[in-house]
Amino acid sequence: MKRIYQYGFSAIFGLLLCLAGCESDKEFLTEVPPTFYTVDNAFSTSAQIDQALVAIYSQLRDLWANPSEEAWIFVLRGNGTDMYDVPSIRRGNSFNNYGNINPDNNTFYNAYSTWYQIIAKANLAIYSADLEQISWSSPEEKAYALAQARFFRAFAFLNLGELFGGVPIVTEITTQPKYDFARTSRVETYQFVIDELSAIENDLPTTTGEGGRLVRGAAQHMLSRAYLAQGIQLQADGDAAAAQSAFNQSVANADKVINGGTFSLMKSRFGSRQDEEQGNVYWDLFQENNVNYQDGNTECIWALQIDYASYRAEDGKSKLPYSRTYGPVFRDGAPAHLTGTLEDVGGRGIAQMIPTMYTRDEIYADKWGDDMRNSDIVFRRTFIGNVASSPYYGQPVPWDVIYNGSSDATTNKANQSLCYPVSCKIATDRYTGLADGENMSNLFRDDYFVRLSETILLRAEAKQRLGDKAGAATDINLLRERAQCGYLVTAADVDDQFNLILDERARELVYEESRWNTLLRMGGTTAVERIREYAFWPEAKATLTFDYNLWPIPNTVIDTNKDVPLEQNDGWKNR
Numbered sequence: 001m002k003r004i005y006q007y008g009f010s011a012i013f014g015l016l017l018c019l020a021g022c023e024s025d026k027e028f029l030t031e032v033p034p035t036f037y038t039v040d041n042a043f044s045t046s047a048q049i050d051q052a053l054v055a056i057y058s059q060l061r062d063l064w065a066n067p068s069e070e071a072w073i074f075v076l077r078g079n080g081t082d083m084y085d086v087p088s089i090r091r092g093n094s095f096n097n098y099g100n101i102n103p104d105n106n107t108f109y110n111a112y113s114t115w116y117q118i119i120a121k122a123n124l125a126i127y128s129a130d131l132e133q134i135s136w137s138s139p140e141e142k143a144y145a146l147a148q149a150r151f152f153r154a155f156a157f158l159n160l161g162e163l164f165g166g167v168p169i170v171t172e173i174t175t176q177p178k179y180d181f182a183r184t185s186r187v188e189t190y191q192f193v194i195d196e197l198s199a200i201e202n203d204l205p206t207t208t209g210e211g212g213r214l215v216r217g218a219a220q221h222m223l224s225r226a227y228l229a230q231g232i233q234l235q236a237d238g239d240a241a242a243a244q245s246a247f248n249q250s251v252a253n254a255d256k257v258i259n260g261g262t263f264s265l266m267k268s269r270f271g272s273r274q275d276e277e278q279g280n281v282y283w284d285l286f287q288e289n290n291v292n293y294q295d296g297n298t299e300c301i302w303a304l305q306i307d308y309a310s311y312r313a314e315d316g317k318s319k320l321p322y323s324r325t326y327g328p329v330f331r332d333g334a335p336a337h338l339t340g341t342l343e344d345v346g347g348r349g350i351a352q353m354i355p356t357m358y359t360r361d362e363i364y365a366d367k368w369g370d371d372m373r374n375s376d377i378v379f380r381r382t383f384i385g386n387v388a389s390s391p392y393y394g395q396p397v398p399w400d401v402i403y404n405g406s407s408d409a410t411t412n413k414a415n416q417s418l419c420y421p422v423s424c425k426i427a428t429d430r431y432t433g434l435a436d437g438e439n440m441s442n443l444f445r446d447d448y449f450v451r452l453s454e455t456i457l458l459r460a461e462a463k464q465r466l467g468d469k470a471g472a473a474t475d476i477n478l479l480r481e482r483a484q485c486g487y488l489v490t491a492a493d494v495d496d497q498f499n500l501i502l503d504e505r506a507r508e509l510v511y512e513e514s515r516w517n518t519l520l521r522m523g524g525t526t527a528v529e530r531i532r533e534y535a536f537w538p539e540a541k542a543t544l545t546f547d548y549n550l551w552p553i554p555n556t557v558i559d560t561n562k563d564v565p566l567e568q569n570d571g572w573k574n575r
Contacts, residue, residue, distance in 0.1 A: 323347030333418030370486030
């Protein structure tokens, strides 16, 4: 898959440009032989259809890793939630000042349109697979190609449903302008996702020899997620019986993944650095050459593929710029004691998105602190002073000194936004490419789209919504036991506001989950209450004076769809 990522995108991108682009006026008016591409002749081989699928894999990689550092993608990854915010030097990119957030915000349009771009690409692949000129080596090859395309389409609609609610379902290629799209309900949107994934589940292999390709467990995981989301919405709509059925289906599909024999939690040291004295099994999960199932990691269900050779040879996007984009800036926030951009301070961080105090400290307070995921090798809190004039030179710099070293409260708050613990998911002590001029900004390991831990947490939540708090606690303890936590939860800890579920997701899936999707699919006032409580800056509490549980439909989309009114989501009308 790494090699396909390298060559596939440029090939298919050229083809798509031929379909969608046009020349200059002079060239357009010049008579040329009729070699224009249409949807019926754009593809002539099954390999070209596979390259169209690889283009979607590549787009999803960029949507996740954000190699171009686009501000709206940081929001998609959690900026503005209870878990992440921005530092003092980037308050213009804050996504919790609701005096500036309305349906005209580009973030909403970019997210909405990008998921529909993926749907359009998937629809093209699905349509083309049945063209008479396409020859497949076997029925299984065709079935797998269609299964991947339909998965991508379902995945896009699942994200749209979680973020925006009911949306227009588009399953055909649109070749003419269309202004009469009609919204479905949120339940219907989720049902489309469920129907699609159920239809292709058995056409996906249980495993593949190629890292990054979709497998059956990914569809089953997404089915669990879709049924859970649908059940929550059905419950909100007052259909308790249908909601309970959906929650049961969520559990059943998670069971297929968790108990199916293919995937299992990694519980002992493994992989490329397992023989080192430092580290633990959770740390091993995020080391180079350890992420893929094909690397022996049975916890990996679906991973995006990163390859240093491709990064060097192609457009420079095959990277995880996490040390740069998520890393702290001690050189600005604590310059009297810590400076530089080397491994000792987490690399060349510029803090595009920062963990809130909830993420860095509150979830590990008191009895929750004895946790492998809070160990210094995993979530580094020990930073040795490297400024010769510092009284802490060569010694750990106390956090009280870092956070409160000034007599000015505003300065201290700014420093707290720039300085924070460093997760092993965003930094390393072994940066690749230094001899080639790399500067400790990027990681070159693969990254998880779906890890078994999240499947377990989906099942725990579904069990809780079925009234089985003991079962939910048992599932949560599967992760806490692996993390060698000093405290294991009981049914009494499973609160009705789902704080335990959300806290455990934060501990296990920091820098992994799509937090906006999680908060918004939970419905009610979950998202807004947690934003008001945990946002780093005070603007959220001051300006979030209304409730919402969906992002707004972008005004541009509503205005363009002139033949059928698209209703705006609650909370966003007239804003």
